[in-house]
């Protein structure tokens with residue numbers, strides 16, 4: 001049976017071209033970039049090219065910093081814990097603001113910082129599932145709020161937050177602004193200068209780059225206490241030997257992803273909408289969030305009377321991979337925080353299933369998925385003791 005992968009918000013396939021780009025740096029040009037001899041220095045041109053691609057991919061100015069990290073989670077921790085050390089531990093400010101719909105890499109880190117003395121506000125969302133500047137301004141405290149951290153796009157719903165306006169609001173109250181853009185890069189245009197964000201997180205494996213590598217953008221003039229102390233890599237801003245092949249792969253992957261944005265927003269959006277229209281033709285079904293407010297590849301849907309996990313197993317049995325939300329938290333069957341934040345009915349919030357496409361998704365795969373989804377819903381509802 002042909003397998004169909006519709007869980008690209010969890011991770012994506014490495015583009016074969018990216019694999020080819022990385023290969024030489026595992027077995028031929030394997031030197032440590034910090035070594036002074038030829039084995040080390042021969043890695044530098046490719047690293048410089050990768051860094052240029054990362055700067056260009058988010059339109060970062062040459063005077064800003066981009067740290068290459070191990071993943072989006074490390075990048076998020078670096079900002080939140082760096083701000084805690086630089087402002088809250090020093091007693092200058094005491095308040096952090098984030099939202100109720102963030103990824104666990106933000107939410108759990110904020111809860112940890114609360115446990116060691118930070119004051120944290122978790123903003124609600126509006127009826128559309130969006131964090132608005134109006135909501136933010138009700139909680140900003142001039143002179144006390146050190147950082148606002150609101151994700152660019154939600155990993156479960158795909159809903160996009162108005163980052164430019166949120167950053168403006170934060171700055172009006174003297175706070176810095178971070179956005180976790182892990183689910184935005186490669187799906188929508190990301191421009192750090194236009195939005196004037198201070199920090200931005202991204203992760204290579206979300207846009208057909210390798211797993212185990214991410215990035216943190218730091219606006220020019222800003223400093224953060226490093227998360228890792230050690231060697232002199234990245235100007236002592238992130239110690240540890242740089243993983244050259246992964247960095248090269250992530251840079252090239254972002255290059256390719258930016259070039260494919262038109263395709264993503266036309267063809268992938270069309271395939272997503274085709275899938276969504278078919279799903280919406282099934283009775284007692286709701287899709288979370290207006291499609292025009294979402295990234296072009298994502299659908300989060302609830303089928304009344306069907307437990308999400310059971311539905312996924314049936315799909316998996318038919319060769320289709322989807323998820324009940326973020327893989328990072330798919331173990332627990334708690335009503336999803338995002339659903340709760342959006343006031344989705346309790347009986348629906350256990351049934352959320354996320355489909356997320358990529359540029360490798362084909363029309364034939366979508367047609368097959370529609371066929372299987374319709375049969376699966378019918379079968380599970382026919383044996384449900386609650387659905388009538």
Ligand SMILES: Cc1ncc(COP(=O)(O)O)c(CNc2co[nH]c2=O)c1O
Nearest residue numbers: 010071072073103155182203326327328
């Ligand atoms: C918004 C967001 N932030 C941070 C992360 C963590 O990135 P990593 O550390 O590089 O993995 C993820 C991963 N999100 C998901 C991982 O699995 N399903 C998901 O939705 C994410 O979606």
